[in-house]
Amino acid sequence: MLRPTLTLVFLALVPCGCGGSEPTAAKPAAPAHDDAGAPAGGAPAAAAAEFHVEANDQMQYNLRQIEVKAGQKVKITLKNVGTIVKVAMGHNLVVLRKGVSLADFTPKVMPPAATIDNDYLPDAARKDVIAHTKLLGPGESDSVEFTAPGLPGELIYLCTFVGHAATMNGKIIVK
Ligand code: CO
Numbered sequence: 001m002l003r004p005t006l007t008l009v010f011l012a013l014v015p016c017g018c019g020g021s022e023p024t025a026a027k028p029a030a031p032a033h034d035d036a037g038a039p040a041g042g043a044p045a046a047a048a049a050e051f052h053v054e055a056n057d058q059m060q061y062n063l064r065q066i067e068v069k070a071g072q073k074v075k076i077t078l079k080n081v082g083t084i085v086k087v088a089m090g091h092n093l094v095v096l097r098k099g100v101s102l103a104d105f106t107p108k109v110m111p112p113a114a115t116i117d118n119d120y121l122p123d124a125a126r127k128d129v130i131a132h133t134k135l136l137g138p139g140e141s142d143s144v145e146f147t148a149p150g151l152p153g154e155l156i157y158l159c160t161f162v163g164h165a166a167t168m169n170g171k172i173i174v175k
Pocket of ligand 1: 059091160164
């Protein structure tokens with residue numbers, strides 16, 4: 001009983017019956033994420049390739065290989081999904097410059113130079129680093145953004161908390 005009535009009312013409100021079988025076409029292609037939608041951050045045209053990595057109490061990253069395109073903007077968010085306090089099981093994600101290997105780098109992030117106060121990333125080691133998150137306690141997360149090298153190759157990432165690099169490392173494959 002109600003439906004026909006409402007339909008009639010609706011039709012009565014439509015100005016002219018311009019064959020309008022497709023009312024929704026009134027609002028055409030309005031891409032959800034056009035420039036207008038970009039909030040803070042002011043990232044220009046190219047969108048970053050985004051990756052989410054989790055670090056846990058077993059000294060593991062859940063993602064140990066990432067693929068990106070040469071010259072692409074990259075955003076990696078690390079979340080510490082563990083529950084052990086930061087001083088005992090903190091995690092970060094440190095991306096090394098092209099050509100710097102794990103073996104080259106890990107001696108530079110050993111105590112006593114590396115401490116909880118410098119996020120296990122002493123100044124002398126930072127020249128080998130493209131980008132790094134903060135050292136994260138349980139439940140915390142942080143993001144890094146950088147531009148991938150312009151030529152194909154590989155970058156290494158690791159957690160520099162003392163003793164973690166052996167299991168907490170991964171590769172960014174630049175294609
Ligand atoms: Co760690």
